Amino acid sequence: MGQPINEIQEELIEEFGLFEDWADKYEYLIDLGKKLAPMTDAFKTEENVIKGCQSRVWLHAEKQGDLVVFQADSEAIIVKGMISMLIRVLSNHTPAEILASDLYFIDQIGMSQHLAQTRSNGLVSMVKQMQHYALAFS
Amino acid sequence: MAEKLNIDQIRADFPVLHQQVNKAPLIYFDNAATTQKPKAVIDALQHYYELDNANIHRGLHTLAERATTAYELTRKKLATFLNAPSTDQIIFTSGTTAGINLVAQTFGRANIEKGDQIIVSNLEHHSNIVPWQMIAQEKGAEIKVIPVSDEGVLDIEAFKALLNSKVKLVAVNHVSNAIGTINPIVEIIALAHAVGAKVLIDGAQSVAHLAVDVQALDLDFFVFSAHKLFGPTGVGVLYGKRDLLEAMPPYQGGGEMIKEVSFAGTTYNELPYKFEAGTPNIADVIALGAALDYLQAIPADALAAQEEALLAYATEKLQVIPGLKIVGTAPEKIAVISFMVNGVHPQDIGVLLDKFGIAIRTGHHCAQPLMERYGLVGTCRASFSFYNTFEEIDRFVLCLEKTLQMLQ
Numbered sequence: 001m002g003q004p005i006n007e008i009q010e011e012l013i014e015e016f017g018l019f020e021d022w023a024d025k026y027e028y029l030i031d032l033g034k035k036l037a038p039m040t041d042a043f044k045t046e047e048n049v050i051k052g053c054q055s056r057v058w059l060h061a062e063k064q065g066d067l068v069v070f071q072a073d074s075e076a077i078i079v080k081g082m083i084s085m086l087i088r089v090l091s092n093h094t095p096a097e098i099l100a101s102d103l104y105f106i107d108q109i110g111m112s113q114h115l116a117q118t119r120s121n122g123l124v125s126m127v128k129q130m131q132h133y134a135l136a137f138s
Numbered sequence: 139m140a141e142k143l144n145i146d147q148i149r150a151d152f153p154v155l156h157q158q159v160n161k162a163p164l165i166y167f168d169n170a171a172t173t174q175k176p177k178a179v180i181d182a183l184q185h186y187y188e189l190d191n192a193n194i195h196r197g198l199h200t201l202a203e204r205a206t207t208a209y210e211l212t213r214k215k216l217a218t219f220l221n222a223p224s225t226d227q228i229i230f231t232s233g234t235t236a237g238i239n240l241v242a243q244t245f246g247r248a249n250i251e252k253g254d255q256i257i258v259s260n261l262e263h264h265s266n267i268v269p270w271q272m273i274a275q276e277k278g279a280e281i282k283v284i285p286v287s288d289e290g291v292l293d294i295e296a297f298k299a300l301l302n303s304k305v306k307l308v309a310v311n312h313v314s315n316a317i318g319t320i321n322p323i324v325e326i327i328a329l330a331h332a333v334g335a336k337v338l339i340d341g342a343q344s345v346a347h348l349a350v351d352v353q354a355l356d357l358d359f360f361v362f363s364a365h366k367l368f369g370p371t372g373v374g375v376l377y378g379k380r381d382l383l384e385a386m387p388p389y390q391g392g393g394e395m396i397k398e399v400s401f402a403g404t405t406y407n408e409l410p411y412k413f414e415a416g417t418p419n420i421a422d423v424i425a426l427g428a429a430l431d432y433l434q435a436i437p438a439d440a441l442a443a444q445e446e447a448l449l450a451y452a453t454e455k456l457q458v459i460p461g462l463k464i465v466g467t468a469p470e471k472i473a474v475i476s477f478m479v480n481g482v483h484p485q486d487i488g489v490l491l492d493k494f495g496i497a498i499r500t501g502h503h504c505a506q507p508l509m510e511r512y513g514l515v516g517t518c519r520a521s522f523s524f525y526n527t528f529e530e531i532d533r534f535v536l537c538l539e540k541t542l543q544m545l546q
């Protein structure tokens with residue numbers, strides 16, 4: 001059993017709480033994007049693309065034992081930073097845990113605008129797609 | 139030497155410019171998407187709704203008369219603005235897109251046949267591509283494309299080679315929204331007319347920057363949106379030559395566009411009403427009139443000089459940023475700079491500049507065929523208007539440098 005989803009969210013909120021201004025926050029986010037585990041090339045397929053208006057996101061999911069494991073990538077680094085956090089929070093959990101999750105950390109760290117910009121970056125669709133995978137695997 | 143504009147005074151006319159965005163003073167460099175509105179336009183809207191609101195053309199009462207007069211006055215102002223031979227040739231639409239669709243569905247439907255050709259350019263906005271693809275598909279006609287050079291200039295020799303008697307329509311923009319190129323429409327129109335083709339010019343990006351004389355240019359169709367001309371959203375203008383408009387079948391059916399309706403047969407109203415079915419966007423048309431008045435009170439040469447100076451200044455300052463490449467370097471450009479930076483996604487630049495209070499546009503600018511031509515996913519686009527300042531450009535360049543430091 002991994003760390004509970006909400007515990008990871010609290011960790012992220014604490015990490016972002018260290019920064020006073022937006023620039024530091026975004027530098028950290030960009031850093032997370034750069035450190036995102038590379039996606040297996042074979043999974044960067046057309047079927048795995050989530051089309052945003054401006055940048056593409058790739059998402060792959062597989063079941064390992066009871067757990068859903070996600071891999072993802074994006075062309076844009078800020079989106080990648082967001083992806084890195086979403087994977088850290090949701091990957092390696094059971095479908096039931098993923099389906100029951102409420103991603104409140106995004107709002108609390110002040111990044112909800114990236115999920116509100118409908119379609120423009122693919123993140124909203126990515127979160128939905130992660131839920132769909134969880135449902136399909138449950 | 140053109141008279142210099144008093145920029146502070148002009149900026150005072152635009153309420154929206156005076157605000158903080160993300161704790162920084164707003165810098166609005168997204169004027170190609172939509173321009174800001176002077177107080178006069180906002181006041182005209184408020185005045186109309188507070189004092190004159192009535193449905194036009196049909197009422198006998200005083201308010202209906204006031205509203206009708208104000209609405210028709212904008213048509214007169216537009217005829218003057220475009221030097222149209224008559225007000226009947228000014229048709230109100232909801233925007234550039236609506237105007238192009240109107241021409242495609244009426245002129246296009248009546249005149250384009252199987253095997254005919256429609257020419258567009260590689261620089262077009264999707265609005266000036268898709269309506270033509272739709273009618274071409276329906277009729278079994280072909281779309282041909284004028285290629286564009288690496289600098290962003292249309293290849294006129296290639297255009298000449300495309301022209302033949304099967305070409306029924308040439309649809310190009312006056313100015314490219316994505317990279318700012320001013321296209322040689324005088325030459326394009328003359329060449330098209332020589333083979334008997336009609337020409338639609340998409341003026342969405344030109345009307346706010348260049349004078350347009352529809353008679354001198356021998357324009358067949360000219361379309362634009364009020365919201366890119368300091369006016370409100372939801373209004374567009376279609377100008378057409380009289381014989382073309384008269385021969386065109388009506389577009390939408392309904393009230394206003396008819397002379398008499400009976401189940402035995404309906405007769406259609408005259409120009410321009412034949413193409414204005416239903417209650418129009420009265421308030422916004424009236425406010426467009428206020429926008430035209432505002433614009434015409436500013437000396438045109440001073441306005442052009444300010445925009446030219448902003449373009450030159452920003453171009454020079456941006457060029458020294460390592461890895462930055464300006465996309466679109468045509469010798470004839472309006473004050474639009476599209477650029478990309480090596481190894482950086484445009485979206486990241488846009489997100490961070492917004493944090494500095496700076497509004498630019500990133501993405502494909504509804505011109506995917508052009509992005510494809512240059513092998514780009516998109517660009518960053520800064521587009522200026524006469525109310526922008528050199529200080530804003532300085533801060534933009536500084537913030538862009540900071541942004542790139544964060545990203546690289």
Ligand SMILES: Cc1ncc(COP(=O)(O)O)c(C=O)c1O
Binds near residue numbers: 263311314
């Ligand atoms: C060149 C060009 N054509 C057409 C349009 C579409 O205008 P609207 O969305 O106002 O109909 C635009 C707007 O971005 C444009 O720049």
